Amino acid sequence: MEKIEGEHRRILIELGITPEEIEIANLRKNYEPIARKLQIRFLKSLIENSSKSTIKMDLETSRLMHELRNANNKEIVNLEVLKEDQEIYPIAIKKLMDQFADIIEEDIGIENLRGIATNIDLIKSVMEKYLGTINEDFVRFITETTPEIFDFNAEMIRRASDMSSKGRKISFEHKMALECSAEYISTLNDFEFLSLIEGKGLVTEEQRKSLHRTYREIGREGLIKESYMQDAWKKIADEQAKSTEKLYTDDDGLSH
Numbered sequence: 001m002e003k004i005e006g007e008h009r010r011i012l013i014e015l016g017i018t019p020e021e022i023e024i025a026n027l028r029k030n031y032e033p034i035a036r037k038l039q040i041r042f043l044k045s046l047i048e049n050s051s052k053s054t055i056k057m058d059l060e061t062s063r064l065m066h067e068l069r070n071a072n073n074k075e076i077v078n079l080e081v082l083k084e085d086q087e088i089y090p091i092a093i094k095k096l097m098d099q100f101a102d103i104i105e106e107d108i109g110i111e112n113l114r115g116i117a118t119n120i121d122l123i124k125s126v127m128e129k130y131l132g133t134i135n136e137d138f139v140r141f142i143t144e145t146t147p148e149i150f151d152f153n154a155e156m157i158r159r160a161s162d163m164s165s166k167g168r169k170i171s172f173e174h175k176m177a178l179e180c181s182a183e184y185i186s187t188l189n190d191f192e193f194l195s196l197i198e199g200k201g202l203v204t205e206e207q208r209k210s211l212h213r214t215y216r217e218i219g220r221e222g223l224i225k226e227s228y229m230q231d232a233w234k235k236i237a238d239e240q241a242k243s244t245e246k247l248y249t250d251d252d253g254l255s256h
Contacts, residue, residue, distance in 0.1 A: 004031070007071045015064050016041055032187050036149075039183075043152045050159060092197040093185060099200065100138055100181035101174060103130075108142065110173040113180070114150040116143055134199045141184045153179050 004012065004022050012022060017034055025031045042065060045057040057065065107126050108116060116122055123143045130139040157175045188196065197203055 004034075008068070011064055011068045011071060012038075015061075015068070035187065040148070040152065043156060047152075047155055047159075052159075055159065092202045095202045096185060096197060096200065097178050097181040100135075100184065101177035103135060103139065104142060104177040104180060105173060110176050113142075113145055113176065114147050117146050134196065138181075138184050141187070142180060145180065150176075 003026050005026075009022060012034065013019065015038060017037060021034060021037075025034050041061065042057065045061040046055060049056050049058050056062070104110070104113065107129065108122065112119065112122055126139055126143065127136075130136050153176060154172075157172060157179065161172075161175075185193065198208055
C-alpha cells in the first residue's frame, strides 16, 4: 500500500488511529508508528479478555481487526502468488530470526532489553558495533524497545506458554529474542526483506534467480500453475471474510 486511504483509513480511525497520525504517516511514508499503536491495541485487548482456557479479544476490536485483514486481502489476492511464498521465504525468515535473536542475547542481554530505550551507554555500544553493517537497522529498531513493549511481549509469551504443553522447551529469554526479531521483520517491505536475505546469504543462487523472475521468464504454463495458488489464497480470503460477517451475529465474540 502506497497510501492509507478509503476503507483502510476508515477502519484505522475506528481502531483509534487519528486522522493526523494517518496524514503524517502518508507524508513520511513511514507506517511503523501506526503499526506499533495497533499492536498495543490488539495485545491489550487479548490480555484483558483472555483466560488460561480461551484466548480472545473484545468483540469490537476483533471485528475491526478482521475488517482490516479483509481489506488487505482485497489487495493481496490480486497479486500472483509465486513459489517463493511457499518454498523460500519461511525458511529464510526462520534463519533470519535466529540470527537476530543471537544479536539480542549476545550483545544486549534480555535482562537489559526492557530498559534499553533509555540506556545511552548500551545504545552507543551496540550501535557502534553494528554501524554500517547489514544489521544496523535491526539494532536501531531494538534500541527503541520500551518497557511497555517489553511487558506486552512478556505477557503474551507467558500466556502462550500456559496454553501449550507440546514441543521442545524454549527459555523465556530466547522466546523474547525471537519475538522482537519477528516484530522487526514484520516492519520490512518486500524489497527490504529481499535485500536483507540476499545480503545475509540466506538464499541460494538458484533461489535468488527465482525471486527475481519476470512474468516473461515464468512463461504461460508457469503462470497458469501459479494462478491455482492464487485461487487457493482467494478461497482462504473469502472464508476469512465470512468469519468476519459471523462476528456481527455472534454475541460471544471470536475465540482464537
